[in-house]
Amino acid sequence: MLxxxxxxxxxxxxxxxxxxxxxxxxxxxxxDRLKKENMNVFYKDKLTPPPASRLQGDTFxxxxxxxxxxxxxxxxxxxxxxxxxxxxxxxxxxxxxLFTIIARDxxxxxx
Numbered sequence: 001m002l003x004x005x006x007x008x009x010x011x012x013x014x015x016x017x018x019x020x021x022x023x024x025x026x027x028x029x030x031x032d033r034l035k036k037e038n039m040n041v042f043y044k045d046k047l048t049p050p051p052a053s054r055l056q057g058d059t060f061x062x063x064x065x066x067x068x069x070x071x072x073x074x075x076x077x078x079x080x081x082x083x084x085x086x087x088x089x090x091x092x093x094x095x096x097x098l099f100t101i102i103a104r105d106x107x108x109x110x111x
């Protein structure tokens with residue numbers, strides 16, 4: 001029975017989280033899903049040369065902005081606050097840095 005539960009758990013993960021055995025394909029499928037939900041997404045894989053910047057060629061970037069975040073950013077007033085935080089090794093991938101950008105709204109709350 002435990003084996004059945006484990007198999008079911010893996011099946012659910014494949015269907016809802018890990019959309020394809022290859023990470024690059026899974027990420028592209030996730031991007032399509034997020035775009036359908038009106039999210040801004042930007043993706044640069046390790047093989048695509050970076051846009052005009054000083055990024056290393058093998059840099060991986062995935063940016064996601066929800067509709068709520070888009071709206072909060074559009075309403076950011078002059079002199080508004082934008083904060084950034086970087087954390088590394090928060091996933092099972094080694095040497096991955098996660099950046100979080102926060103914009104403070106008119107009530108002083110971050111979004």
